[in-house]
Amino acid sequence: MRDQVIVVTGGGSGIGRAAVLLAAGRGACVAVLDRDVAAARSAVAEALARGSANAAAIACDVTSEAQVSEAFAAVQDRLGVPAGLFTAAGIDVGGSAHEMSAGTWQHVIATNLTGTFLAARTAIRAMVESGRGGSVVLCSSPAASVGLAAGAASAYSASKGGVSALARTLAVEYARSGIRVNAVVPGPTETPLMWANVSAADVGSMRAVICGEVPLGRLAAPEEPARAVLWLLSAESSYVTGSHLVCDGGILAKACISV
Numbered sequence: 001m002r003d004q005v006i007v008v009t010g011g012g013s014g015i016g017r018a019a020v021l022l023a024a025g026r027g028a029c030v031a032v033l034d035r036d037v038a039a040a041r042s043a044v045a046e047a048l049a050r051g052s053a054n055a056a057a058i059a060c061d062v063t064s065e066a067q068v069s070e071a072f073a074a075v076q077d078r079l080g081v082p083a084g085l086f087t088a089a090g091i092d093v094g095g096s097a098h099e100m101s102a103g104t105w106q107h108v109i110a111t112n113l114t115g116t117f118l119a120a121r122t123a124i125r126a127m128v129e130s131g132r133g134g135s136v137v138l139c140s141s142p143a144a145s146v147g148l149a150a151g152a153a154s155a156y157s158a159s160k161g162g163v164s165a166l167a168r169t170l171a172v173e174y175a176r177s178g179i180r181v182n183a184v185v186p187g188p189t190e191t192p193l194m195w196a197n198v199s200a201a202d203v204g205s206m207r208a209v210i211c212g213e214v215p216l217g218r219l220a221a222p223e224e225p226a227r228a229v230l231w232l233l234s235a236e237s238s239y240v241t242g243s244h245l246v247c248d249g250g251i252l253a254k255a256c257i258s259v
Helices: 014-025 037-050 065-078 102-130 154-177 200-213 223-233
Strands: 005-009 029-034 054-059 084-087 134-139 179-186 244-247
Touching: 005 014, 005 065, 005 102, 014 029, 014 037, 014 084, 014 223, 029 037, 029 065, 037 054, 054 065, 065 102, 084 102, 084 223, 102 134, 102 154, 102 179, 134 154, 134 223, 154 179, 179 223, 223 244
Parallel strands: 005 029, 005 084, 029 054, 084 134, 134 179, 179 244
Antiparallel strands: none
16 A cells, blocks of 8 residues: 555544554555544654655544535645545434434434545545546444444434445446445444443443443454455455445344343
8 A cells, every 4th residue: 555545534533543554554645634633643643653655634524515625635735646535534422313303413414424425425536537446445333234222323323324325336336437435344442432422430331241242252442443444445355345344343243132
């Protein structure tokens, strides 16, 4: 991946940041797009130390079409045409469906689904215009396929179901342009987003519960699903498109009953 331009939305933390650093270790030029500019700059500094050929931190709220357009324009000005995109930006705002406001629903959909579309559309446009093709990896979730046992995840699940559908449709639409589109499906991962709806006092006990429910018996480190992302971005997966690479510790394979 040396000198290839890899863009990561939500690259300042979590799985996005881990993907940035892994790409940097392969010599890629990395663009870190994040609402938190300080976090993006921190990721860039570490990426350069890890061997990135070049790196840029760019402020971007993926819910804003204008900001996404401006961010990708800055990427091309500073680094060049994207060869790869990983859409890691996302939020999880829980709540029972009958109590959820339309505003909360729209905020989750705007971030997780529309934000993913805006980033993917802009990256694909640049890839088509360059004629070089590329690889796009969208971040889905097990919640796209099954209802989470804890409930209160209707907006998040709907957004990720949309992301999964988007990955399939974009893959078919742009295959002849040399652009591959896939989704990664991370399971429980030790990131800030994992505990977005859990009070600080309950994180320890909830972690123990989750470890007991995951077949592999633990949460993933961010680098584990990020390695799956890097494989999908790289030429090693050159005949893979429209697929979902599940990296969930076995939870989608597990039945909910014990007999």
